[in-house]
Each structure stands twice: as C-alpha cells, then as structure tokens.
Amino acid sequence: MNRKWLSSIFVAIFSIAALVFIIMGKFNFAVLAMTIMFTLSNGFRAKSFEEQGYVKESKWMKYMAIFFAIASIIVFVIILTD
Numbered sequence: 001m002n003r004k005w006l007s008s009i010f011v012a013i014f015s016i017a018a019l020v021f022i023i024m025g026k027f028n029f030a031v032l033a034m035t036i037m038f039t040l041s042n043g044f045r046a047k048s049f050e051e052q053g054y055v056k057e058s059k060w061m062k063y064m065a066i067f068f069a070i071a072s073i074i075v076f077v078i079i080l081t082d
Helices: 003-024 027-052 055-081
Strands: none
Touching (some): 027 055
C-alpha cells in the first residue's frame, strides 16, 4: 500500500476517534487521539519533505512529531494514573 494512503488512513482513524471521544465526553482520550494524529501527520510530512529535498522543513516537522510523541506519552501516563 502506498505510504500516502496509509498516512491518510491513520490520520482519518485518529481524527474520527477524537470526534467520537468528544461526543462521548471522554476528553482525555480525545486529547490522546489528537496528539497521536498530530504525531503521525507530522512524521509522514517530515518524510515527504525530506524526499522532496526540503531539509529545513523536514527537520522542523521531525521535531514537531517528536514533541507530539512525547505529549502523547504524557497524556497516556495521565490517563493511566487518573
């Protein structure tokens, strides 16, 4: 499967999950789904920029993906300890 399709499917799944969690009133899980969605989208975007030769943009997106990955872990720990 094409990586572009795969990234779109993952982002869509976590976007829908965030909306469902918001409707259900489980906001911690909605934030977790959104941070995972941002991690995936920025990670795939960083890889795409790198392939296109945009080094600075790729580096920026990589750092944003790392930031959201760390945020996802923190939110997950908060959910576990709550």
